[in-house]
Amino acid sequence: MPELPEMETYKKLLNEKISGNVISHVIVNREKTININVEPFQQQLLNKKVLQVKRRAKHLIFELDSGMNLLLHLMLGGWIYFGNEQDEPDRTKQVILSFPEGNLYFIGLRLGYLHLLNPQQLQGKLSEIGQEPLDPNFTYDSFLQLIASRRGMLKTTLINQSFLAGIGNCYSDEICFQAKLKPTNKFNDLNELQTKNLYHSIITILQSGIQQGGYMDSPFTNNDPLTGGYRTLVYDKEGQPCPRCNTPIILEHVSSKKTFYCRICQL
Template sequence: MPELPEMETYKSLLTQKIEGNKVTEVAINREKSINVEPKVFKNIVQNQRIVAIERRAKYLLFHLENGSYLLLHLMLGGWMFYGTADEKPDRTIQVQLSFGDYHLYFIGLRLGYLHLFSADEVKEELKDLGPEPLDVNFSLNSFLDLVKDRRGKVKTTLVDQEFLSGIGNRYSDEIAWYAQLLPERKMNELDNNEKVQLYQSIRFVLQQAIQYGGYMDQPLFRGDSKTGGYNTYVYNREGEACKRCGGTIIKDEISSRKTFYCTECQR
């Protein structure tokens, strides 16, 4: 599932491609991928300019010039491609937004969705999300205040979207590895130095993943050399040697989530 770095990568690349452009046509091939009648969706979205693209947690928000918003959550298996009809991937397209000869294809939206909302509806939809971990105002003191009463495990705390927004299964493992903490450790058992290390690891891992375009291996457009340049340290590396200490990466399950870590250097 795309997480904060992947959606941030999509945001920055799509801003270059479609911000300021008019949606010339809308095609809905799967009604369950949207939240209103297709005719209503088309009437509100078609002929509108994309005035801005914003990321919040694992969501993208497309701001339309009429004040409406398209809220995208790709969920498991969802991705996008931008290009001409000749470049279109040989995959089923659930929703398509056209910009003249170029099209933004939404693919794999079986669990994901592209919903149409007003400004107030968007605010209500996202109201329970926790702080953005890379926000300039999210300081170490903010983090320490946030975790002081937390008693859950490191893994389950990091993926809790009401605690912090945007971190999922993959990057929670990467963050715990970089912080040298076992993901099953309890937050209330961490000493102050470990909490500081966890905060620094959150910031570092997410920033590094954004720098390298996240993990997704499907390019956003033909010639896209940015998307998918991030290589994980532990996630999906069961049985491989740890890149830090040479120990063996193991796979476990914590709160029904597959979890990868090194028992040698994570404590």
């Protein structure tokens, strides 16, 4: 599932391609992907300009010059591609938005969605999401306040979107590895050094993921040089040697979530 770095990568590439451009055609192949009937959805998008694309947690927000917003959540298996009829992926497209320079294909939205919302609806939809971990206001002191009453495991807490925005299965494992902490450790058992390491690891790993284009290797365009450059350290590496100590990475299910870590150097 795309997480903060993947969605931040999409945001950057989308703003380069479609910001300031007008939607010239709208195709909806799966009505369950959208939140209103197909005809009014198309009418409210047609000939509207995309002012900019923003990110909030794992969501993308397409701001339109009409004052409305498209809220995208890719969920599991979703991705987007910008191209044309000559290079479009041979996959089912749930929604297609056409622009002067190409088409934006929304693919694999079996669980994901693309909803048209007014500002009040958008605010309500995102109201329970926690702080952005790369926001300048996310300081170590604010992190201490955030975890002051936390008793849960690192894994389950880090992926809780009301705790922090945008972290999921992959980057929670990467963060714990960077901090040399087992994902099954509990927040209230961390000492001061471990807490500082965890805080800095959150920022370091997410920034690294963004700089390297995230871990998902589905390209955004046919000549996309950025997407998928991040190479995970432990996530999805079961049985492979730990980058620090060469001990085989193990897989454990934590609250039904696949969790990868080193049993030797993560304490």
